[in-house]
Amino acid sequence: GRSMMGGNSSGRARRNSDEAVPLKTANTAPKKLAVPPILKPTKTKGDAVYYTLKAKQASTTFKPGVKTQTMGYNGSYLGPTIRVKRGQTVHTKVVNQLNQRTSLHWHGALIPGKADGGPLEPIAAGKTKQTTFKVDQQAATLWYHPHAMGTTASQVYHGLAGFMLVDDQNSQKLKLPKKYGVDDFPVVVQDRTFSRSGQFSYQADYNADGTEGNTLLVNGTLNPYINVKTNQVRLRLLNGSNARTYHFTLNHGATMRQIATDGGFLNHPVKMSRIDLAPGQRAEVVVNTAGVSAKTLALRTNGQRVLQLRLNQKRTGRTTLPKTLNHLTPTGRLNQFGLKHQTIRFSGMGRMVRINDRVYNPNRIDLTAKPHSNQIWTLTNNDSMMGGMDHPFHIHGAQFRILSINGKRPSATQSGLMDVVNLKPDQKVRVLISFHDRGIFVYHCHNLEHEENGMMGQVKVE
Ligand code: C2O
Ligand code: CU
Numbered sequence: 001g002r003s004m005m006g007g008n009s010s011g012r013a014r015r016n017s018d019e020a021v022p023l024k025t026a027n028t029a030p031k032k033l034a035v036p037p038i039l040k041p042t043k044t045k046g047d048a049v050y051y052t053l054k055a056k057q058a059s060t061t062f063k064p065g066v067k068t069q070t071m072g073y074n075g076s077y078l079g080p081t082i083r084v085k086r087g088q089t090v091h092t093k094v095v096n097q098l099n100q101r102t103s104l105h106w107h108g109a110l111i112p113g114k115a116d117g118g119p120l121e122p123i124a125a126g127k128t129k130q131t132t133f134k135v136d137q138q139a140a141t142l143w144y145h146p147h148a149m150g151t152t153a154s155q156v157y158h159g160l161a162g163f164m165l166v167d168d169q170n171s172q173k174l175k176l177p178k179k180y181g182v183d184d185f186p187v188v189v190q191d192r193t194f195s196r197s198g199q200f201s202y203q204a205d206y207n208a209d210g211t212e213g214n215t216l217l218v219n220g221t222l223n224p225y226i227n228v229k230t231n232q233v234r235l236r237l238l239n240g241s242n243a244r245t246y247h248f249t250l251n252h253g254a255t256m257r258q259i260a261t262d263g264g265f266l267n268h269p270v271k272m273s274r275i276d277l278a279p280g281q282r283a284e285v286v287v288n289t290a291g292v293s294a295k296t297l298a299l300r301t302n303g304q305r306v307l308q309l310r311l312n313q314k315r316t317g318r319t320t321l322p323k324t325l326n327h328l329t330p331t332g333r334l335n336q337f338g339l340k341h342q343t344i345r346f347s348g349m350g351r352m353v354r355i356n357d358r359v360y361n362p363n364r365i366d367l368t369a370k371p372h373s374n375q376i377w378t379l380t381n382n383d384s385m386m387g388g389m390d391h392p393f394h395i396h397g398a399q400f401r402i403l404s405i406n407g408k409r410p411s412a413t414q415s416g417l418m419d420v421v422n423l424k425p426d427q428k429v430r431v432l433i434s435f436h437d438r439g440i441f442v443y444h445c446h447n448l449e450h451e452e453n454g455m456m457g458q459v460k461v462e
Contacts, residue, residue, distance in 0.1 A: 113439015210243025
């Protein structure tokens, strides 16, 4: 096996994060997909909502008769879905009941640095942290997960993650499937390895270039299915894996229309035969089952079934989608005049990963920006010495638009609001980043082991 220190010990460059550990078929009976409950506020007062999340050690039964040691928020694996509206003020209380430090980061949220929950905001074992932020962004599928230095990757692997869904007037008005758990499903896809005794073997499977598992868990369910009673079903796909990239497809020629990226709706639904998601990325899709005569459909990735859709004989409801979902400025028309430029170079592998030749230092500010300003960042991934591999770039407290990939215009689905973009070896991606609130925010590789190895920098927005 691989050693803790050596990581990918063969010494050969890994060009592609899909190759390291092949996925295998679940050998358990299909089980109904678990849908995380919507978290009830402990208190509501006008536009103010109060939530409590408790991170704790627990055990979960994934395989019949086997208890796996896990971590969860308020439950035993993953966390509840937090559903907020634009304009609300969210008061959060995070209780760390673990025996190690943690933090709680709101991935994709446009909030002040103090509330962001990144590596500068750790919560010691046994401690509680309260933060407040205003929801000041459009409807989107966001998520939350720990982000303390040294414990992020293993805590996420053990189950600390959850959805935060933002609604606004547009999302409430649009004629889209929106009955949570009925025709609108959160779908977090993760890869895990179970040891012979049924435990997650994070330590044994650790890979400094990204820990992968051989078994898919969807919302913590092995081999899941959903019952589909409507013509259209909306899936909010989240790649919640430490390092694996997914390539989602449907069988039986069913159509999948992408309606949203990380940060919100696309301008128009886009028909997709395949959706690639790197760690941390989201895509909302609507599957139209109207013309499908088969009894089941399968959402698939990397040669395996992710989710089975069991189609009710009599399916009802709308079969069309709104033509217009959003009004984002087309990327070709974004005003780039007079903007500050930065070049961000990802390089290295394993324990030698770097951004602009530096390792993360919490006491160092790498870049600066003004609140509510735009900058153009050129993201590169080339390292002729070490071969190279994918590095999913992510930035906190901001959303960005892709201007070009290797000099070419982004596709329609690459033109949405993003907070993660996968940098393949030798790619150069130019993005227009819109900073929002003040504070110190990190940007990093969302391969969680690379992040922990220091592939992270800090931008001070002030
Ligand atoms: Cu999803 Cu810095 O995080
Ligand atoms: Cu990386």
